[in-house]
Amino acid sequence: MDQRFRPLNRQIGRALHAYDMIADGDRIAVGVSGGYDSLFLIWALQERLRRIPVWYELVCIYVDPGFEQSFRKDLVSYCRERGYHLIVEATDFGVVAHSAKNRENPCFLCSRLRRKRLMETAQRLGCRKLALGHNKDDLIETLFLNILYAGEIGTMVPKQPLFHGKLDLIRPLSFVDEEAIRRFCMARGFPRFRNPCPSAETSKRREIKDMLNALYQRNPKVKGNIFSAMHRCNKEYLL
Secondary structure (H helix, E strand, O other): OOHHHHHHHHHHHHHHHHOOOOOOOEEEEEEEOOOHHHHHHHHHHHHHOOOOOOOEEEEEEEEEOOOOOOOHHHHHHHHHHOOOOEEEEEOOHHHHHOOOOOOOOHHHHHHHHHHHHHHHHHHHOOOOEEEOOOOHHHHHHHHHHHHHHHOOOOOOOOEEEEOOOOEEEEOOOOOOOHHHHHHHHHHHOOOOOOOOOOOOOOOHHHHHHHHHHHHHHHOOOHHHHHHHHOOOOOHHHOO
């Protein structure tokens, strides 16, 4: 095993065990975005198959939002070279979300439509699990997005049963730092697919990420404290 993967593998294993994410014989759909997180998730789940007594099958799904500068062909080539089973769903979700027809936040609408298509495709392919590449930073950022812009305390959960148990949404990277994933992917030479979304650098999530990174730089313990607080909510001291 690549020594750089050991600490990340332990964190993945902790999340998988703590939330009972994967069972023997599962057919798992993996949502692919083209970013480091989802590419690492595919690689890690495939790598773990060699060393654990549980067998599962992986099917990768990419929902193309329909922007002109799409990296779809490059992603298809990358997955083919590595033997990944990739299904591509061609849509216009990103284009519609950024059009005059949409009065909502473009990121919100596009994300909602892509997630819905992912779930539909996973079920069509006979998958009982849908794995997404959200990491520890994503969970923390979502907490602050909900507090500041939705007026509620909540975040993404590592495992979420949907449709009365017909499909489980799982996030095996929930305990893994985004920066650790980035360093690993760069060291291994993972490709960097350019995100063609015009809102990629101006979204509310980008604002929250920048805010949190400023706090982390001042005090390295802040991220760990926030993540611990998400496990230790004292409801007696909430309104």
